[in-house]
Amino acid sequence: MITAIRNLINSRWGVVIAIAFVGLIGVAFALGDVTGSGSFGGLGGANVAKVGDQDVSLGELDQALDNRLEAERKDNPTLDMAKFVESGGYDSTLNALLNRYALATYGADNGIAVSKRLVDSEILQFPGVKGVDGKFSRPAFEVFLRQMGLTEKMVRDDLTQNFYARQMLGIAGKAGKAPESLVLPYASLLLEKRSGQVGVVPAAAFVPTTPPSETVLAQFYKTNASRYTIPEKRSVSYAIFDASVVNAKAEPTEKDIADYYKTNAAQYAATETRDFTQVVFPTEAAAKAAADRITAGENIGAVASAVGLSASTKSGMTRDALTKETTKAVADAIFAASANGVSRPAKGAVGWHLARVSAVKQLGAKPLAAVRDEISKTIAGEKRGELLADLTTEIESEFDSGATIADMAKAQGLTVETTPMLFATGQNPDNPAYKPIPEMARILPAAFDLETDSSAQLIEIVPGEKFAMIAVAEAVEAAPAPLKEIRDVVAKQWALAEGDKKAKAVAEQVRKAIAGGKSLNEALAATGVRLPAPETVSGTRGQMSTGQQIPPPLMMLFAMKKGTAKTLSAGGDRGWFIVQLNEVIKGDASKETEMLAARRQEMEGLLAQEYIAQMINAAAKESGVTRNEELIARRKKELTTRGTNGQ
Structure with a gap:
């Protein structure tokens, strides 16, 4: 499966967490060892735990481990799953995963709400899920899901759990002030x-x-x-490609362009824009009185200032844009006024709007010929995304069926390259001057994670844009140099x-x-x-x-x-x-004002972390966390023994 943008241990996929509240959850789930454990009972063989009435599957744990390992490899490219597990990564990742479930369960049971609309609004922030009109596009969202190897349910479940944690931990982390009886001795000790x-x-x-x-x-x-x-050395075969491999198929036909123009006719129709200055009055009577004065020749800004209000100016507003910004009644009133005229008072969301129109501009309709190139680029871009997603899915499927890089490269007209024997860091022990290509920063960690006899894999170099097919050409295991x-x-x-x-x-x-x-x-x-x-x-x-x-x-x-x-x-x-x-x-910080302030802030941060840890503890205890210790231990042993992620 394509490795997507994954950064944090407590989510199946990094993009969601990154868009959400990295700082807060990063602090909270760093306390991943606070999850309570219970005795095993009534759990399915494929579930590592049960939180409340929700099963936590082995697949979820494996995905979380993959995410965490990939994040760790950014700082330590030679890290493999076995070393990660042995260093405590397995236990902390599992605890963090269970904490996330516990917080969501506890929040739902205690009246905290996460609406579908809130989740929808967060999905709209994902890259590439909007159409050319700037609105949510179901086809684009489905392409995004395919590229990330996710389902819509996975996305929504992750976001929902994270919003529960955000609300609960945000409050829990607001600790009170650190008492001076602790701050002064602590600061003095440092001196x-x-x-x-x-x-x-x-x-x-x-x-x-x-x-x-x-x-x-x-x-x-x-x-x-x-x-x-001497560290393990590997030679890696690879073939890199990007969207250019589907460019020919992505070119739109004349019918495609005509259909798009027809479907989006409103976008290219004649448009009227208006420039105006407006004031929002608290009552209709006040707005009408001001309208009489402005119509009689007074300046709208002066009239507003006389009653303690201020005027605002808008330029190039269309009726649709103004309707979205205010109300239909306000937009209709302003667009009914003539150039240099005064609109009738109209009720908005928070008061009565009155405007003097300073300019009316008519923008003619755009014929197909004038926007043909623009439409062609838009359609080609959408098609490239869809075709690239289909191609990557096809390549992965072929690899799963035993196809080689040579097979798939030939089918796509690509060239297969093979590196010399390299360490995981990219160094060539036989040629210190060797410099790997930039893409090796992504290729080598993935290649060193493969079993030496495993099938080829597809990885992302640039998410959604650039990819590489990789396979281990040759490997020499780590071993001491001969005496x-x-x-x-x-x-x-x-x-x-x-x-x-x-x-x-x-x-x-x-x-x-x-x-x-x-x-x-x-x-x-x-x-x-x-x-x-x-x-x-x-x-x-x-x-x-x-x-x-x-x-x-x-x-x-x-x-x-x-x-x-x-x-x-x-x-x-x-x-x-x-x-x-x-x-x-001995130190005495009683007169060190700045130092005392810094230590006070430091202690309040520690108190906030403690409150967060206690919140997680309480959620786990109230929700009921039951761990399948037998499966947990068995999976841990498998990962340590194999030295891979086991997938």
């Missing part, structure tokens, strides 16, 4: 300053002087195989690993010496090894939360008691730190 010393025991100071035996080196290589693993090819590298890392073990022992010796009363300088000197002199470090607790990269030893200072010392690995078999905390100066 707390700590200082101490850091000593270093480098692994390089303890590396063995004797090289390892072949047996020892082989064992180290085996134990640390992940360090030397003989990287022996020198492995030997150096073995030496550092051995040195790191000794460095750890020395660092512990120093820590114990400090605990016994020695200074850091004295403890380092007592090791008998020439080590770097310790450095003085200091910082505030607020620095730890700035998002900037903070040296681990400095961070360690804020997890210690004054006068103590701790050891900390430098990572990567590079050695060990000894961190000693010497001084703690």
Whole structure:
């Protein structure tokens, strides 16, 4: 199936959520682990849960997982389903899906309404669902659904659930003000300053002087195989196409153009427009009195100003446009007035309208010859969309039946290209200068998600406009590089690993010496090894939360008691730190007005998230969430084992 615009974990399809309330729902469903769970009972084998009286199918869960994985891959192209599941993505996606159902069920049971008209208005915001007249087009909507691989029920159900959540969570998230008894201590804590010393025991100071035996080196290589693993490489066959492949078939006939002109005759008929200045009066009597004064020669703006009102000017208004903007009575009155004349008072939606017409323009009818090219382009555009949707559906069907890229490319007059062996990032290990085409940003993630022996697939490059047929031409699984090819590298890392073990022992010796009363300088000197002199470090607790990269030893200072010392690995078999905390100066934010305001806002945001989480908890509890734990666990295991989305 064509992968469409999918962004969020809590919807089958990203477009709907994107158009709705990304910010609010993004916050709420980030709390995806708040769903309560119940014991399994009475659920169908294809349903992962039951929320109230609604079944949540395995298919819905799989779709949600696909959406979330695709979104995650934008930042991490090498991510596969197995890694995503292992990192907690499966559980958070399931919980978010159940939360969405619970909120909708709870809302409906407690009198919250989501009307069909509201859902209709949201559908009108989708791309490509309007006709050339700017109104909803059923054929265009059906093309949109086919391109997205959706049904109308799926669309409406998603929108309805999201509107329930929007109303409920919008209110729940409006937390009260954070109490000053919390704000001041919190802000003061961030101003707390700590200082101490850091000593270093480098692994390089303890590396063995004797090289390892072949047996020892082989064992180290085996134990640390992940360090030397070369990522999976794949060669991808692809054929890219866009709407140009159906251009010839999309050209309208003369009959098509004539029929369109006839159907939309009103659009091309003679039109009268008017420019006018109007005032809306609260009563008919006031409007009539003003009309007499304006007819007698007074300026309409001055008359309006004299009674505390203001005039507004409109230009190029047609009768239909004015009717939609006001009422039929107002439009009829203004279009009945002569040029430079005053209209009779007419009742509008909120008062009585009076206008002076400044200009009347007659626009002649547009003959077919004058608009033929315009109509031809419109029809061709609509036909291209329909033909392209039909073509993509046909290609997918053929692939499902075993057709190859070569078969379908030949049928459409396309050329099949094949990439060299690439990593999922697009890098060519055999040619560092290789630059993939821009479309590979979409092709490679999809290609690396395919089973190596699976049939070809169709994906979207630009939604609804540009596509690619893809298949795995060749694949080499991720595996460690042969030891003989990287022996020198492995030997150096073995030496550092051995040195790191000794460095750890020395660092512990120093820590114990400090605990016994020695200074850091004295403890380092007592090791008998020439080590770097310790450095003085200091910082505030607020620095730890700035998002900037903070040296681990400095961070360690804020997890210690004054006068103590701790050891900390430098990572990567590079050695060990000894961190000693010497001084703690408490902070006082009582006079930091801007800081207090920022911390207050921060705490209120946290309170809002907590209220939202509690709202979701309450909805889940009241609605009744019953999980099919056996099916949930089985599906999770399948996805982890296969490393694919299983579809």
